[in-house]
Amino acid sequence: MEAELAARIVGSLKAGGISFVSYLPETRLSEIVPLFREDPSFMVVPVANESEAVSISAGASLGGRPAAVYMEGSGVYVGSFNLLCLGKRLGVPMLLIVAYYGSLLDNRNSFLYAMPGIHLIPILKSLDIQYEVFQNGDSLETRIKGCVKMMHAIKQPVALLFTGEFTI
């Protein structure tokens, strides 16, 4: 991903009031991690498992810091039970910053990635998690702002799926 796009993602999250990020590193969007780390307005917590990331960000969210989880698409599968029980059943707002690997527009797509990519949106739909797909930087700031507003409105997770230009 180009540095400019990474900066716009992080800048938009900051403008939206996100101040807590738990994450499990992945490749495609990895340029955002140092930007989170360099900005003291973000509390950044690396984890070992996306289920853990969901629960830690849920605690941070209810504790008063609007929270995000940054993960690869595989993390939605791994974290799905906590997304259901904490995100949906308990009703905890959080943003899911997801590298949408294996999508039709994934520049790194392969045999390995395609299957989890194909099933990612059906998984989100089955969990009734609202999502927005980002293919390029058009209206990025406005759309992220809308996702933050939706997260606060429904007090549930909202997923941002990054593919296309974000996967170079």
Place this chain on the structure above:
Amino acid sequence: MNRYECFEFLVPLMNDQLVVGSLSGQRVEWGHLSNHPGNLLVATMGAALGMGIGLALVLPHRKVIVLESDGSLLLSLYNLPTLGNLSLPNLTVFVFDNEVYSGTRISEPSATAGNTDLAAVARGCGIERATTVRDLESYKREAAKALNEKVLSFIVCKVEKTTGHRQIQRPTEDLWEHKYRFVRYLEKTEGKQIFLGRG
């Protein structure tokens, strides 16, 4: 030592601490003994410790107490390396380890009935003050120490398998009510708005 008497000791010591609890009999028993708005009983396995870590991180001036069980912790062992690295001084973790998966109709041994030592696992992840207590006096001593000191504590409490919770009426408060009560309490005591969406 049984879990209920451990809770009976702990509940009167609660004032402005935040208590994050797990599932099953533990939730029923703690909820029966304490109606404190600082309780967040998440009613799912494998999530209480993570939520407690998140709360302790963003509210470093508040004591956060996590009530876990052997089954729930075994489901979420991934929390321990993270916790060992964060070493949160305002977090106390109690693991009530009855060595069984005890549902309403089942009683199957968990790994801690075998060779698994959860305190040793925690120490291996860098949680220095991780200990196991096997009697009520030891429990009271360790619990009081953990509540009074600013150091990450991880206390595995070996408790009897009991079915007393099955005789306690389940709460009528649903999880959304429970969450709002907790958040409104935090908003009041922290003096800040937590839920930001317009109603």
